[in-house]
Amino acid sequence: MLVKVCGMREGCNIRDVETLGPDWMGFIFYPKSPRYVKEVPSYLPANAKRVGVFVDADLEFITRTAERFALDLVQLHGKEYPDMIRALRCALPEGIKIIKAFNIAEREDLRQIRDYTEVADYFLFDTKALLAGGNGSKFNWDLLGLYQGDTPFLLSGGIGPEDADAIRSFSHPMLYGVDLNSRFESSPAVKDIALLKHFFNQLQQ
DSSP: OEEEEOOOOOHHHHHHHHTTOOSEEEEEOOTTSTTBOOSOOSOOOSSSEEEEEESSOOHHHHHHHHHHTTOSEEEEOSOOOHHHHHHHHHHSOTTOEEEEEEEESSGGGGGGGGGGTTTOSEEEEEEOOSSSSOOOOOOOGGGGGGOOOSSOEEEOSSOOGGGHHHHHHOOOTTEEEEEEOGGGEEETTEEOHHHHHHHHHHHHO
């Protein structure tokens, strides 16, 4: 199962997390986030793929940031419409994949997904809250039984060190990976290496 560690910013911490072997590492380019990345860190992952997280950003900012940080994937965590994503795909360098995030609280929140099946490479299902991600709370994963699309998704929202067993028990044919963030931090944008290492070991059992 793919593991994405999101909300990275500090060079030394990025290097330490990468030694654990995450598949993807996320960088948040949203000024209202406490994990906002303004400058290029002193170290960027060389092995894990780089994911840029954006919230209702304009095309120019996304494409410029993708080039500056050599992103492999772009995650859209706002209210981006399908037409905007189509335009973004044309503007981005070839090969960059697009993740569309959806905030889930009830079954009605899943209705909007069908409009995005042709424009996103992956979905990410997060908890609906005031902030766009990094809230540390879970939604009811059972709601995803209603999702019958063929776009693979990442499970996000309040996943913590104690959740490895629950993730292994969760079954869905399109589950592609998990997204880890605030529950593994000692402070915003600084991940606790011991907690992550324990989780990785438990998940692989």
